[in-house]
Every structure is written in structure tokens, then in C-alpha cells.
Amino acid sequence: MAAYDYIHDGTAIYERSFAIIRSEANLSRFSEAEADVAVRMIHACGLVEAAEHFVFSEDFVSAARSALKAGAPIFCDAEMVARGVTRTRLPADNEVICTLRDPQTAEIAQKVGNTRSAAAIDLWGDRMAGSVVAIGNAPTALFYLLEKLRDGAPKPAAIIGMPVGFVGAAESKDALAENSYGVPYAIVRGRLGGSAMTAAALNSLARPGV
Amino acid sequence: MAAYDYIHDGTAIYERSFAIIRSEANLSRFSEAEADVAVRMIHACGLVEAAEHFVFSEDFVSAARSALKAGAPIFCDAEMVARGVTRTRLPADNEVICTLRDPQTAEIAQKVGNTRSAAAIDLWGDRMAGSVVAIGNAPTALFYLLEKLRDGAPKPAAIIGMPVGFVGAAESKDALAENSYGVPYAIVRGRLGGSAMTAAALNSLARPGV
Numbered sequence: 166m167a168a169y170d171y172i173h174d175g176t177a178i179y180e181r182s183f184a185i186i187r188s189e190a191n192l193s194r195f196s197e198a199e200a201d202v203a204v205r206m207i208h209a210c211g212l213v214e215a216a217e218h219f220v221f222s223e224d225f226v227s228a229a230r231s232a233l234k235a236g237a238p239i240f241c242d243a244e245m246v247a248r249g250v251t252r253t254r255l256p257a258d259n260e261v262i263c264t265l266r267d268p269q270t271a272e273i274a275q276k277v278g279n280t281r282s283a284a285a286i287d288l289w290g291d292r293m294a295g296s297v298v299a300i301g302n303a304p305t306a307l308f309y310l311l312e313k314l315r316d317g318a319p320k321p322a323a324i325i326g327m328p329v330g331f332v333g334a335a336e337s338k339d340a341l342a343e344n345s346y347g348v349p350y351a352i353v354r355g356r357l358g359g360s361a362m363t364a365a366a367l368n369s370l371a372r373p374g375v
Numbered sequence: 376m377a378a379y380d381y382i383h384d385g386t387a388i389y390e391r392s393f394a395i396i397r398s399e400a401n402l403s404r405f406s407e408a409e410a411d412v413a414v415r416m417i418h419a420c421g422l423v424e425a426a427e428h429f430v431f432s433e434d435f436v437s438a439a440r441s442a443l444k445a446g447a448p449i450f451c452d453a454e455m456v457a458r459g460v461t462r463t464r465l466p467a468d469n470e471v472i473c474t475l476r477d478p479q480t481a482e483i484a485q486k487v488g489n490t491r492s493a494a495a496i497d498l499w500g501d502r503m504a505g506s507v508v509a510i511g512n513a514p515t516a517l518f519y520l521l522e523k524l525r526d527g528a529p530k531p532a533a534i535i536g537m538p539v540g541f542v543g544a545a546e547s548k549d550a551l552a553e554n555s556y557g558v559p560y561a562i563v564r565g566r567l568g569g570s571a572m573t574a575a576a577l578n579s580l581a582r583p584g585v
Contacts (some may be wrong), residue, residue: 167525169518169550171543175490178515182541210420211539211566245570248458280385305388308379315377329421329571331392333381340379356421358454359571361539 189213196227202369209365218354228349232322243302249364254371264288283309294319301363304333314346324350327358389542409435412579419575428564438559453512458478459574464581474498493519504529511573514543524556538567
């Protein structure tokens with residue numbers, strides 16, 4: 166009979182994982198607070214080399230942490246991002262909102278001539294002011310968010326811009342880094358990103374440590 | 376004022392993405408049916424090189440597709456995997472089940488001395504027979520599944536074994552490939568994997584094409 170040899174304790178697994186990541190990843194570009202977020206993002210994707218592509222604006226970690234502590238809602242472009250947020254880590258029982266499946270979204274998408282992921286942002290309204298926005302899936306959502314900020318929409322406290330993929334992902338993140346309309350941001354340059362890394366960043370910002 | 380130039384149509388974005396992946400990724404090891412699944416998995420992680428690590432057992436795609444068509448339930452180790460399944464692609468309105476947050480799971484975890492992700496499998500019971508099992512997060516869940524199969528648990532029709540990470544992920548997938556107890560399987564060797572790739576595999580198996 167096969168015997169399987171593995172660690173059974175969840176906390177021990179996390180601690181060992183984070184130790185491996187810190188020993189292998191080049192985190193020297195980051196502040197201590199940024200490195201904490203980076204470690205959890207690497208943990209989510211299984212690739213230490215991903216760290217090369219992480220960019221945090223100078224004020225990002227403190228702005229996002231402060232907003233979450235103050236009870237800011239978290240707006241997500243995808244259900245998977247929302248589902249990846251560990252509710253027990255949130256410092257103020259923050260609301261985690263995804264409007265992708267709202268009954269109005271399809272109609273708005275038709276009207277504005279964009280994807281449902283982009284159109285869903287129109288439902289965030291004034292609550293976007295001071296919020297934490299997490300785009301982990303759709304480049305169109307990030308582009309549309311930038312268009313709204315350009316046109317005077319309420320400013321979030323911080324933007325996590327990490328859509329993944331081959332069409333528009335790199336470009337949308339470059340555009341955020343080039344002009345974030347004064348909003349602190351974090352991105353993963355290039356094609357990498359996704360709901361797991363985005364949720365991991367949120368979970369790290371919500372509460373430092375394992 | 377900044378003008379953002381990007382494709383606004385979701386279907387066009389998918390088609391362009393898949394074309395880029397097919398032009399860049401080395402899919403020559405795969406059958407046509409396997410390549411369809413591989414393309415969607417690459418799309419989910421943004422990394423064409425990931426394809427080097429994909430392993431499909433010979434009968435995997437046909438076994439998983441047949442089971443789904445016949446109405447098999449899908450058992451997932453993580454809420455993010457379950458949330459990533461596009462319900463409208465499912466051929467038989469298949470149930471998508473994640474028992475991680477079941478009220479009994481924490482108690483079972485205590486009793487069996489394993490993580491909640493592993494313990495959640497104990498709630499799948501006889502319905503595991505003929506099901507499609509999708510492990511996209513926790514190596515402990517995959518190891519525990521193998522222990523249960525070794526000890527005579529009902530056999531799924533197919534296993535998607537794609538936990539991500541640094542501790543046990545590679546080892547659990549190697550163990551599945553070494554002895555899957557006769558169950559067709561797909562894995563991503565090494566550290567890569569995760570909920571998005573796992574859900575992408577399910578979405579491709581549920582319905583071929585964009």
C-alpha cells in the first residue's frame with residue numbers, strides 16, 4: 166500500500182511556503198511592506214520569477230491598508246477574485262462587491278459597447294470614492310476604469326490592476342502605471358496576473374503575516 | 376485627454392487570445408482534444424511555457440467529457456475553482472460542489488488530522504463514483520484523495536489534479552501520475568497550477584471551443 170508523506174498542518178504549510186519563497190525570490194526592490202504582499206502573490210501563482218514584474222506605486226501599500234482599516238468596500242471585476250478574499254482577514258468586515266452578475270450589467274454593456282466586466286463598473290457609482298478596486302481578470306474592466314477616472318469618476322483609495330492574458334492585459338496595466346489619475350496602484354507587468362494573485366494581494370493587505 | 380485603444384468585444388478578445396496562444400505554444404505533444412484544453416489552461420495563467428508541464432492520461436479528455444455529458448457532478452477543493460466554472464457551458468446542468476465551508480468540515484479535519492481542504496473530501500461520499508474531481512488549490516486534498524482511493528473509495532470518472540505552490544504541490548501531482556488507481560487524470564507538473572487553470576480545464580471539457 167502506498168504511503169504518502171506530506172505535511173498535514175495548514176499553518177505549517179503556509180510558513181514553509183513563505184520561507185521557500187523568501188529564500189528563492191528576489192525581493193530586494195521592495196520595501197518590507199511591499200515584500201509581504203509580493204510573497205503572498207508569488208504563493209498564489211507558484212512562480213518566484215513573477216516578482217520581476219510586480220510594480221507598486223510608492224504609496225500603494227499604506228493607502229490600501231488604511232482604506233481597508235477604515236472600512237472601505239472592495240470592488241472586484243470577477244467572482245473568482247471576490248471568492249478568493251478570506252473574509253476573516255478583513256480588518257473592518259469590509260464589503261466585497263462584484264457586480265458582474267447584476268441584472269443590469271448586460272444592458273449597460275450593450276449601451277456602452279463594452280464587455281460585461283467593464284460595464285459592471287458603472288454600478289459602483291459614488292461608493293468607488295475611497296474604495297479598494299481589484300481588477301484580476303478583464304483588461305477591458307481596467308481600461309474602462311481608467312476612462313471613467315479620466316472623465317472625473319470618484320477616486321478609489323487604491324487600485325490593484327492585475328488582469329491576466331494575451332490581449333490587452335499588458336497594455337491596460339502599462340496604461341494604469343503611466344497615469345493612474347493620482348490613485349496609488351499595484352500591477353503585474355505583462356501577461357501574468359489573475360484572480361488568485363489579485364485575491365492574494367488583497368488578503369495580504371487586509372492583514373499582514375501568515 | 377488620454378484615449379485608450381483596445382478591443383471591446385468579449386468574443387473577439389477570446390478568439391484573438393486563443394490564436395496568439397496557438398501560434399506561440401508548443402502543443403505538438405497533445406492530441407487535438409488535449410490541445411483545446413491546454414489552450415484554455417494557458418489562457419488562464421498567461422504563460423505559454425506552462426504547456427511543457429501539462430500531462431493528460433491517454434483517456435482523460437474523453438472520460439471527463441463523457442462524464443459531464445452524462446450529468447456527473449463536479450467536486451472542487453476550493454470555492455474559487457467552483458466559482459470559475461461557467462455554468463452556461465455545462466452540458467447537463469451539472470452540480471458544482473465544494474464542501475470546504477460545510478459546517479462539518481472543521482470537525483472532520485480535527486478528527487482525521489488534516490487540513491479542512493482534505494477533510495472536505497470525506498463529505499463527497501458515494502457521489503464521488505463517476506464524478507469529475509477538480510483539485511486546484513490544496514496539495515493536502517490531492518494526497519488525501521489518493522489515500523481514499525487506495526483504501527477503496529468510489530472512483531471518479533476523471534481527476535483534474537492541479538494544486539499550486541511550494542510545499543507538496545509537485546509531490547502530490549507526481550503521486551497522482553505515478554498511480555491514479557485506474558482513474559484518468561490531468562496534472563500540471565511542478566509548482567504551477569491553481570484555481571484559474573483548473574476552472575479553465577473544466578470549462579473546456581464542458582464545451583469545446585470559444
